[in-house]
Every structure is written in structure tokens, then in C-alpha cells.
Amino acid sequence: MSKTQLVPDTKRDPRMTGGGKAPRPPLGVSALALLATLIALFSLVPLGYVIYMTIATGWDTVLELVIRPRVGELLLNTILLVLVTVPLCLVLGVGGAWLVERTNLRGHRWWALALAAPLAIPAFVNSYAWASTVPSLAGLGAGTLIATLSYFPLVYIPVAATMGRLDPAIEQSAASLGLGPWAVFFRVVLPQLRIAMAGGALLVALHLLSEYGAFAMIRFDTFTTAIMVQFQSAFSGAAGNMLASVLVLLCMLLLLGEAKVRGNARYSRVGFGAQGLAFRLRLGRYEIASQLALLSLFVLSVGVPLYSVVRWLIAGGAEIWDPTEFFPALFQTMGYGLGGAVATVVVAFPLAFLAVRHANWFSKLLELSNYITSSMPGIVVGLAFVTVAIRVVPGIYQSAYVLLAAYVLLFIPRALVNLRAGLAQSPRELEEAARSLGRSPAMAFCRVTLRLTAPAAAGGAALVFLAIVNELTATLLLAPNGTRTLATAFWAKSSEIDYAGAAPYALLMILISVPMTYLLFQQSKKAAGQ
Amino acid sequence: MTTSAPPTLASHGLVPAVKFLRTIDLVKSFGSKEVLKGVDLSVVEGGTTAIVGPSGSGKTTLLRLIAGFENPDSGTIELNSRMVAGDAWIPAHKREIGYVAQDGALFPHLSVAQNIAFGLDRAWNPAGRRANARRVAELLDMVSLEASMGDRRPHEISGGQQQRVALARALARKPKLMLLDEPFSALDAGLRVATRKAVADVLHAAEITTILVTHDQSEALSFADQVAVMRGGTLAQTGTPFSVYTRPVDPDTAEFLGDAVMLEAQLQGSLAMCSLGGIPVRHATLQGRVRLMLRPEQIRITSDGPIRGVVVDTVFFGSETTVRIRLSPVPGLAGGGEIITIRHWNASMARPGMELNLRVIGEGVAFPV
Numbered sequence: 024m025s026k027t028q029l030v031p032d033t034k035r036d037p038r039m040t041g042g043g044k045a046p047r048p049p050l051g052v053s054a055l056a057l058l059a060t061l062i063a064l065f066s067l068v069p070l071g072y073v074i075y076m077t078i079a080t081g082w083d084t085v086l087e088l089v090i091r092p093r094v095g096e097l098l099l100n101t102i103l104l105v106l107v108t109v110p111l112c113l114v115l116g117v118g119g120a121w122l123v124e125r126t127n128l129r130g131h132r133w134w135a136l137a138l139a140a141p142l143a144i145p146a147f148v149n150s151y152a153w154a155s156t157v158p159s160l161a162g163l164g165a166g167t168l169i170a171t172l173s174y175f176p177l178v179y180i181p182v183a184a185t186m187g188r189l190d191p192a193i194e195q196s197a198a199s200l201g202l203g204p205w206a207v208f209f210r211v212v213l214p215q216l217r218i219a220m221a222g223g224a225l226l227v228a229l230h231l232l233s234e235y236g237a238f239a240m241i242r243f244d245t246f247t248t249a250i251m252v253q254f255q256s257a258f259s260g261a262a263g264n265m266l267a268s269v270l271v272l273l274c275m276l277l278l279l280g281e282a283k284v285r286g287n288a289r290y291s292r293v294g295f296g297a298q299g300l301a302f303r304l305r306l307g308r309y310e311i312a313s314q315l316a317l318l319s320l321f322v323l324s325v326g327v328p329l330y331s332v333v334r335w336l337i338a339g340g341a342e343i344w345d346p347t348e349f350f351p352a353l354f355q356t357m358g359y360g361l362g363g364a365v366a367t368v369v370v371a372f373p374l375a376f377l378a379v380r381h382a383n384w385f386s387k388l389l390e391l392s393n394y395i396t397s398s399m400p401g402i403v404v405g406l407a408f409v410t411v412a413i414r415v416v417p418g419i420y421q422s423a424y425v426l427l428a429a430y431v432l433l434f435i436p437r438a439l440v441n442l443r444a445g446l447a448q449s450p451r452e453l454e455e456a457a458r459s460l461g462r463s464p465a466m467a468f469c470r471v472t473l474r475l476t477a478p479a480a481a482g483g484a485a486l487v488f489l490a491i492v493n494e495l496t497a498t499l500l501l502a503p504n505g506t507r508t509l510a511t512a513f514w515a516k517s518s519e520i521d522y523a524g525a526a527p528y529a530l531l532m533i534l535i536s537v538p539m540t541y542l543l544f545q546q547s548k549k550a551a552g553q
Numbered sequence: 554m555t556t557s558a559p560p561t562l563a564s565h566g567l568v569p570a571v572k573f574l575r576t577i578d579l580v581k582s583f584g585s586k587e588v589l590k591g592v593d594l595s596v597v598e599g600g601t602t603a604i605v606g607p608s609g610s611g612k613t614t615l616l617r618l619i620a621g622f623e624n625p626d627s628g629t630i631e632l633n634s635r636m637v638a639g640d641a642w643i644p645a646h647k648r649e650i651g652y653v654a655q656d657g658a659l660f661p662h663l664s665v666a667q668n669i670a671f672g673l674d675r676a677w678n679p680a681g682r683r684a685n686a687r688r689v690a691e692l693l694d695m696v697s698l699e700a701s702m703g704d705r706r707p708h709e710i711s712g713g714q715q716q717r718v719a720l721a722r723a724l725a726r727k728p729k730l731m732l733l734d735e736p737f738s739a740l741d742a743g744l745r746v747a748t749r750k751a752v753a754d755v756l757h758a759a760e761i762t763t764i765l766v767t768h769d770q771s772e773a774l775s776f777a778d779q780v781a782v783m784r785g786g787t788l789a790q791t792g793t794p795f796s797v798y799t800r801p802v803d804p805d806t807a808e809f810l811g812d813a814v815m816l817e818a819q820l821q822g823s824l825a826m827c828s829l830g831g832i833p834v835r836h837a838t839l840q841g842r843v844r845l846m847l848r849p850e851q852i853r854i855t856s857d858g859p860i861r862g863v864v865v866d867t868v869f870f871g872s873e874t875t876v877r878i879r880l881s882p883v884p885g886l887a888g889g890g891e892i893i894t895i896r897h898w899n900a901s902m903a904r905p906g907m908e909l910n911l912r913v914i915g916e917g918v919a920f921p922v
Contacts, residue, residue, distance in 0.1 A: 452658040455622050458645040459652035460672030
């Protein structure tokens with residue numbers, strides 16, 4: 024009908040029109056993309072620093088510094104630590120998750136939380152508790168004990184969340200095909216947990232590589248502790264830099280390994296309809312053994328640290344609560360925590376927005392750079408920022424900005440996870456609805472998307488805040504002279520073997536971490552449900 | 554249907570023939586995929602247009618271009634004699650176009666009343682707030698929702714109510730043009746018909762020019778006074794529901810808009826000879842071998858019908874029964890033996906193996922073979 028009613032005045036070529044008049048791609052998006060690129064480049068500073076330093080040092084010197092007995096010793100220590108601790112964490116994490124999610128264990132709701140609780144105790148506080156209770160603890164065995172007790176929840180939480188969401192119909196099908204309970208577990212359940220286990224194992228391994236305080240406390244040498252010793256004696260020397268290069272190389276190998284294990288597998292549920300409830304196995308006569316096993320794990324991972332902190336608090340009496348020391352540390356920690364949390368969320372927002380709203384190769388590249396950065400140990404980030412600040416922008420060295428920037432890099436993944444989930448719940452259609460109701464794009468964005476993302480942003484900011492409160496390594500390297508956060512004050516006291524004096528700080532860090540642990544626990548349940 | 558000129562909306566006296574919206578040769582690609590390949594659509598003021606087509610035909614993209622959420626690669630859009638896309642650009646929020654999305658797109662953080670008031674000017678004083686509240690109540694009433702509904706959250710009301718709220722929200726700004734993007738498809742069958750009727754009534758009473766996008770042909774035919782059939786990024790046919798249904802331009806359009814009986818025929822003059830006898834064809838420009846299209850309801854079972862056929866099988870649907878019939882050869886005519894599917898209201902009149910007499914009512918449409 025309309026084809027015949029074209030009026031003559033449209034005889035000019037309409038294909039020539041429409042070019043470039045409207046915002047296509049919208050100006051906001053290209054500005055955002057530019058911003059995101061800058062952030063991504065900034066996030067690659069630590070990696071770039073390591074590569075630059077390796078090249079600048081010269082190949083011969085690199086070989087000389089890397090191939091020597093000391094590095095071999097550190098490498099052996101680190102690899103043994105990873106090889107022993109990661110499997111232990113997997114056994115404890117998967118076993119605990121199975122007892123909690125798949126058996127009729129009494130009090131499984133309580134145990135579900137109790138097994139996540141060790142995450143509320145920073146590893147270096149755990150180490151302090153053990154070292155001050157059993158002073159003879161040292162070396163690989165001690166390192167493995169403390170690391171396992173501190174980090175097994177990193178496997179437990181994602182595995183339990185995934186296990187709770189597995190479709191029982193698949194297991195029932197396997198049973199109907201003639202598989203017994205054990206065969207079902209190993210042939211059907213365990214393979215479906217592969218992604219969660221690989222992710223958890225990677226996290227544990229990365230923590231093992233980057234942890235400083237916990238291992239320094241018990242005089243167990245890893246790359247990170249050795250880099251810190253080098254830094255304290257020679258500042259940004261070639262030897263320390265080369266150790267950092269090897270450490271980064273190890274991290275990259277771990278990332279690659281995890282990506283390989285994970286593969287392209289996607290275990291989502293096929294089909295529709297409501298999912299049934301998982302079948303819980305009767306423990307029967309194994310109930311008591313299971314309860315005792317979980318109880319001893321809880322006592323070792325939570326009981327011992329709490330007992331130790333309380334013991335030192337009592338031993339120290341009133342005089343350890345020196346308000347002239349305590350309150351400044353608390354306030355400074357709060358300041359850094361709040362500033363870092365806000366900065367991290369602001370920086371993460373463009374990245375999350377592009378990933379959710381404009382998913383393409385570019386946003387994938389941004390995510391990859393962020394993924395690599397998230398594996399960088401705090402010590403490498405700290406070292407990179409120290410060096411870059413001194414050599415490139417000397418004015419900002421020893422300022423709070425450098426430390427805040429390091430926090431942003433270290434903790435951006437925590438904010439991203441939340442922001443992405445929040446943005447996913449604020450679809451583009453809502454913004455378009457607001458625009459069709461007469462609101463300008465900027466106004467529509469503020470009143471709809473920003474408003475709807477606010478709770479997720481707050482959640483992300485809370486997680487970052489709590490992470491900053493417990494950050495030790497980068498803070499030690501980058502904090503301006505005279506800075507005392509809870510973590511560094513604790514560290515200073517316990518390094519002087521003033522265990523009682525350190526106890527109040529330990530207590531406060533644990534108290535602040537409890538809500539973070541709960542948040543993470545809830546978040547993982549939600550994430551697995553999507 | 555006896556005149557030879559195709560009926561227009563104006564000739565039906567439905568609406569004045571003023572072009573309110575006109576798109577000219579709209580082209581839009583996403584990446585390497587060309588979604589719209591030159592779409593010309595005209596909509597008269599106060600009219601109701603349904604854009605119907607299979608999924609992926611580009612109908613939602615066309616709607617989004619009109620709304621101003623996307624910009625055409627080439628081509629122009631004129632709204633109320635004003636260029637809004639092409640040589641000029643008017644952003645969505647300045648087009649005064651209402652838009653109701655598939656799922657309503659209600660703001661989850663606002664109550665129903667706040668959703669409806671979203672497009673109203675913000676009230677800074679008590680008088681303004683009272684005026685806004687009155688307008689919200691009026692709009693709730695307009696879409697037949699109770700005033701008490703205003704305090705609810707979007708997730709607390711049903712799907713049909715959500716769509717009514719979305720409509721009320723879009724009506725609040727008194728738009729000149731309302732775009733409905735499959736607003737009923739998420740609703741279940743019974744609710745869909747009722748909600749569609751309610752929405753159509755409200756829009757008609759407010760005299761708002763409306764464009765509905767749907768993949769449901771019966772929805773398109775019943776809702777609109779102009780139907781535009783979209784396929785592969787172009788408009789295959791535009792016309793009144795009656796004309797597109799009874800005189801589709803090609804077999805694909807014919808089958809998309811409803812069940813069709815297709816038979817081989819020999820067209821001589823304006824009479825098509827086939828297994829159903831001689832069927833009159835209008836505008837018979839083709840001659841010789843053709844494909845003849847009839848609607849199943851044109852074929853009736855009557856005791857005095859001249860055509861004979863044997864029932865192959867039947868499927869009972871309650872209110873009606875579909876009957877597959879093998880046509881008996883007609884003496885002196887080619888063909889015979891084709892199986893056609895028609896509908897009948899009485900299941901007991903057609904049992905497999907029964908021989909029936911058939912009669913064809915009205916005209917057929919001839920397509921090239």
C-alpha cells in the first residue's frame with residue numbers, strides 16, 4: 024500500500040541520509056569505552072612493570088639471578104606448599120560440602136555456616152594464633168597446616184553452593200541406570216563440580232603464592248616473603264624484581280592450568296520445570312564420626328585462633344587497649360577502607376557496564392586483562408607501584424593515593440562480581456521505557472539503572488571495604504610513613520613478639536570480617552542459582 | 554466485495570486519510586546481518602496498525618527505530634510531518650511516543666502509582682502532587698485497575714495487570730503515537746484475549762494512533778484496521794485485515810495469515826479449473842497453470858454440493874473438527890486425488906471413509922506456479 028504512495032519529494036537518495044547525525048554508537052558508550060580502556064591499561068601496570076624490569080635487567084643478569092640455589096629452594100618450598108595444601112583443601116572443602124548438602128547430618132544448616140567461618144579470620148591472624156600457642160611451629164608442615172585451615176573455605180563455599188543446586192534428576196537417572204551411591208558420587212556428582220573445584224583450587228593456590236604475613240610469622244620462606252626481605256634490604260633491587268618475575272610466571276601458569284581444567288564445560292540444567300530437592304543420604308552409624316570430624320576441623324580452624332586471641336586479651340589486661348594507639352589505627356583503617364571501597368566501585372562500574380550491556384570482543388579483552396590483574400599478588404602490585412611512583416611520578420610516592428590505587432587494583436574483582444549481577448537485573452528495556460516517558464538518556468540512566476544497581480554497588484563496596492581492613496602486604500609496602508592500619512599495627516606488635524598487644528587488633532579484624540564472610544557465603548549461593 | 558478497486562481505510566470511512574507516520578526505505582543492520590531492507594510504512598492518524606511477521610523478520614527493530622531507541626542506517630522517519638530520523642534526529646524522549654514492551658518493563662524499585670507517575674512532571678509542591686495523584690487515579694481507572702492497586706509493587710501484581718500498568722504509564726504523557734511490542738505474548742491464552750480487548754478499547758477511546766507488533770496473525774487481524782505483513786526485513790503486504798487475509802500477495806503470506814488450501818489449477822479467463830470445479834478468480838492477470846489458494850472455511854460440506862470427496866481422517870478439537878478429504882476426480886478436468894484439510898463444526902458428519910458433497914463459496918486467489 025505505502026509503496027505506491029511515495030510522494031515525489033522523496034526522490035533524492037534516502038540511503039544518503041541518516042549518516043552520523045544521531046549518536047551511533049551513543050557518545051556515552053564510546054566515552055565509557057575510552058575510560059574502560061584507560062582503566063584496563065592502568066590495571067596492567069603490575070604485569071607491565073614485571074615484564075619491563077625483566078627486559079631492562081638484561082638476559083644474562085636475569086639468568087644469573089634466577090638460576091641460583093636460593094631461588095631453587097624458594098621454588099621447591101612454594102611448589103610443595105601448593106602441591107600439599109591444594110589437595111588437602113579440596114578434600115576438606117568437597118567432603119564438608121557433601122556432608123552439609125547431601126547427608127542427613129544433624130545441624131547441617133549450622134555446619135553450612137560454620138565451615139565458611141574460618142574465612143573471617145585473616146590468615147596472618149590465624150598464623151599468629153598458632154605460632155603464639157605452639158611456638159615450635161615452623162617450616163613447610165606448619166605452613167601447610169595454617170594455610171589449609173585458613174583457605175579450605177575457598178573451595179568449600181563454591182562447591183557447597185554448586186552441590187546444593189545440582190539437579191537431583193540427573194543422579195536419579197544414574198541410579199536407575201544401575202549405579203550405586205559411590206559410583207553416582209564419583210561418576211556423576213564430582214564431574215559436575217569440576218568448575219567450582221577448579222575455581223576454588225585456583226583461589227587457594229593464588230592465596231598461597233601471595234600470602235606474606237602468615238608465612239613470615241612462622242619463618243617459612245616463599246617467593247613473597249623473600250621478595251619482602253629483598254625489598255626491606257635493597258628497596259627495588261634487581262634480585263627482588265626477578266623473584267617477582269618468577270612469582271608472576273607461577274601465577275600465570277596457575278591461570279592457564281585452571282582455564283584448561285575448566286575447559287568449555289557448562290553444566291547448566293537442560294530442560295524446564297521446577298527442580299526437585301536433592302536426596303539426602305542417611306549417615307546412620309557414620310553420623311558420630313562425621314560430627315567429630317567436622318567438630319575437630321572447626322576447633323582447629325576457628326576454635327584455636329579465637330582461644331588464642333582471647334587468651335592474649337586476658338593476659339594483656341586493660342593496658343593493651345591504649346586509646347592513643349588503638350583509635351588512630353581504627354580511624355585510619357576506616358578512612359582507607361571507605362575511600363578504597365568507593366574508588367573501587369567507581370572504577371569497576373564502567374567495566375561492569377560494558378561487560379553486561381555491550382558484550383563484544385572489546386569487553387572480553389577488558390575482562391581478560393582484569394582476570395590477569397586479579398591474580399597479581401599484593402606484593403607485586405605494591406612493588407610495581409613503588410617503582411612506578413618513584414620513577415614516573417615522584418610527587419605521589421608516599422601518598423595515600425598510591426595505596427588507594429593499589430587497593431583498587433587488588434580488589435576490583437570483588438566489586439565487579441556484584442556490579443555485574445546488579446546490572447543484569449536492570450535491563451536496557453527499563454532505561455528505554457524511561458526514555459519513551461520523556462526522560463533524557465542521562466536522566467533515564469540515573470533514575471533507573473544507577474538506582475537499581477545501587478544495592479549491588481553497596482554490597483560490592485562492603486566487600487572491598489572489609490578486604491582493605493585485612494590487607495597487609497601492599498599496605499606495608501605503600502602506606503605513607505606514620506600510617507597505622509589495624510593490619511599493620513597488628514603486624515608491628517606481633518613482629519616484636521608483643522602478642523598481647525596485638526590481640527585487640529586481631530579481635531577487631533575478626534569482628535569486622537564476620538559480615539564479609541556471611542556476605543560471600545550468601546553471594547555464592549545466589550551466584551550458583553543463576 | 555463486489556467492486557473491483559481495492560478498499561482503502563478511507564473508503565471504509567474508518568479514519569481520515571492523513572499520513573501521521575511515514576517511514577521511507579528504512580535500512581538497519583546489526584553487524585553483518587541486514588535486519589531491515591528498505592521498509593516503507595504509512596500510518597494514518599488515529600489508525601491502528603498491526604505489524605505481523607515470524608520471529609526474526611525485523612518487526613521489533615522497525616518499532617525500535619520508530620520509538621527512537623535505534624537509528625536507521627539509511628532511510629527516513631517522519632512523524633506528524635516532522636522528520637525524526639534520517640536528515641534530522643529527534644531522540645526518543647522528545648518524540649512523544651508511548652511504548653509498551655513485551656514484559657511491560659515496569660520499574661521494579663517503584664510502586665505501581667510511582668511507575669505511572671514516572672513520565673509526569675515532578676511535583677515540587679502539594680498542589681502539583683495532588684494533581685499528579687489525581688492523574689494517576691484517572692489512568693488506573695482508564696485501564697480498569699482499582700485505585701488501591703497503586704501502592705503495590707510490580708512483582709505483586711499479575712502479568713495482565715502489569716501490562717495494564719505499563720499502558721497507563723505510557724498514556725500518562727498523552728502520546729500522539731503508541732507502540733506496542735508484543736505486549737500480550739507473555740500472557741496465557743484467556744488473559745491475552747481479555748487484555749488485548751481492554752487495551753484496544755482504551756486506545757480507541759483516547760483516539761491514539763497505535764502500532765502493534767505481533768507474531769500472532771489472529772491478534773493482528775482482530776486488533777488493527779491496517780495489517781502490515783513483514784517477512785525477511787521487508788513489508789510483503791499492507792492492507793486492511795480483510796484484504797490481506799482474502800487476497801494475499803504470495804503463498805507465504807497466505808499461509809502465514811491462516812490455513813490455506815492450495816491446489817493446482819488451469820486459469821482460463823477469470824475461472825480457475827481444478828479438482829474443486831471452476832472457481833472464480835479476481836484480477837486474473839495470469840493465465841494457464843497456476844496455484845489456486847482458497848481459505849478452508851470457503852469449502853462447505855453440503856448435501857447438494859457438486860464436488861465429491863472421501864474423508865481420510867479427522868481430528869476432533871471440541872468446537873470444531875478438522876477433516877482431511879481426498880477429492881474425487883471431476884469428469885473432464887485434470888487432477889483429482891488431492892487431499893485438502895477443512896474445518897467443520899459437526900464431528901459426526903465426517904467419519905473416515907464417508908463420501909461427502911462439497912461446495913466452494915466465494916473467489917480464489919491465483920499464484921504463479
